[in-house]
Amino acid sequence: MIRYTAARLLQAIPVLLVVATVTFALLRLLPGGPFDREKALPPVILANIEARYHLDEPVARQYARYLAGLVRGDFGPSYKYPGRDVADILRDSFPVSIQLGAAALVLAMLLGVGAGLAAGMRAGTLQDRAIIGLTLLGISVPSFVLGAALVLGVALRFGWPPAGLWESPAYALLPALTLAAFPTAYIAQLTRTSVIEVAGRDFVRTARAKGVSEARVRWVHVLRNALLAVVTYFGPLLAMLLTGSFVVEQIFAIPGMGRFFVTAVTNRDYPLVMGVTLVYAALIVLSNLAVDLVYGWLDPRIRLAGDES
């Protein structure tokens, strides 16, 4: 297990290198540059600025310089926010996004699995149908509509929880709910289908034939098998929560990383785009590793490479 984890972490290095290379190349292929303005800067000033950021060097040289910086943990300066390093910006905004993402992830997992179990364990009942109806709503209402509705219907009407900014845990409530709506509904449907499918398998009948109680059949024999499908979704879910937080961060004026992800590209703020992309890529690599580890633990048929038994 430790060897497997170590091997996977080592494999992440080439993955991140490829991400860095492709992103770097794509950025330089984009038309326009970081200091293009409607009113062109005087050529001398432009040349000075470019020389300062080494943009006058050949692209290959700039690439090598960037990678060398990365190895030292230096993400470079931001072009758009002079005086601030990309590392500074990430240090300020990344924790906010992670907190928001984690809150939404926990919400989606708890509510989604809970609702899915409540529906699937009682398939065909009114309770089941009500939950299916709610999940349809959760899947089809876009986050900017739900976010606005929550601000209007809850925050403005009752004065609590706060509708913007990021100061205490209460500030996370509405944005996390908004962000979690879609994955909650999706996970609920996934769990429900999985529970119903597993409940019809032969080993469930074996358990009953042994005299196992109905509660234990459901919560031990069915649950663990049904969760396998949900864990598989965990990786894509995390990626979605992180990249999807842009809209929610806008609505609730949250100083997270999502907004940099979009504005940095339009600003051609090369180092900032690189930094944000690499952080996202690393997160996704880590979450996939986490999924595989959990999967190996839940399902003995998956033997992780490097495990001897």
Next chain:
Amino acid sequence: MSEPVLSVRGLRTTFSTDAGVLPAVDGVDLELHAGETLCVVGESGCGKSVTALSILRLLPEPPASIEAGEVIFDGCNLLELSNAELRKIRGSRIAMVFQEPMTSLNPVFSVGSQIDEALKIHTDLTRQGRRERVEELLTLVGIPAPAERYRDYPHQLSGGMRQRVMIAMALSCEPAVLIADEPTTALDVTIQAQILELLASLQERFHMAVLLITHDLGVVAETANRVAVLYAGRVVETGTVYEIFGAPRHPYTVGLMKAMPGRSVGHRAPLHVIPGVVPDLRDRPEGCSFRERCPRADAVCAEMDPELEAWGAESAVACHHPYVDERPAGEGG
């Protein structure tokens, strides 16, 4: 003969489907005595498995529904017990082995813990005591190195080994009755023989009654004391294994015997088949359900459904025109 340990009377189990209510089992009577093996035979869809599953109420309801009949075990009707009372019998007094060892074990738990679960439910043994008992059971069903196999997961074992684990699980509480639903159908022929031998030796050791469901007459000949032949959800003939093989009376049983490969007269004689197909459960014909395929059917068969009538001490047949050639005359209908 002694009191039966398990008797099924007038069992009727239906399935509600889009096409209407299907009576998969329609008035089955069975008696199982201590220490004996009763084989229930019949074609696919005749209601063998449904009968077996109905005894312990293991069918999902709905769509299944046990509409009539009784299952008497130990003086009480299993069909009237509460779920909690029934659970005390399941796996402890009456245990089951299923057809598919590949899918009948839970893939995410070790085989040892799955056997242990039955002991935990039905006995007061300590954790250590249960552990020892599980290893003992694994040894008993012929699994070498039980302490290591305890930790194995089902996917690490072969089909035959998994079926042995299922048998160990079923025997864990030394049940009075073992219901085996096609226990060897999914296995290789050589493994089949081993499993049947194992069942027979364990039956003797624990003095269990075994209800063996099968469509394989070879298995019946090897294992049965008595046989019940099922057709379209009903018992059409019961008798000792000698009677059923030596002097079958119901035309359907006669047809089954003739259809056994290797039993036809002459070296390369074509395989005998019973003409026609099992009647559609949705519209069972009036009268005898076998009459459309029966060489002896006549007007009576079209009007009256024959009742299962006792024939001597141990047999019964449901037919208006049974084969009586090898029997002393006097009875019959």
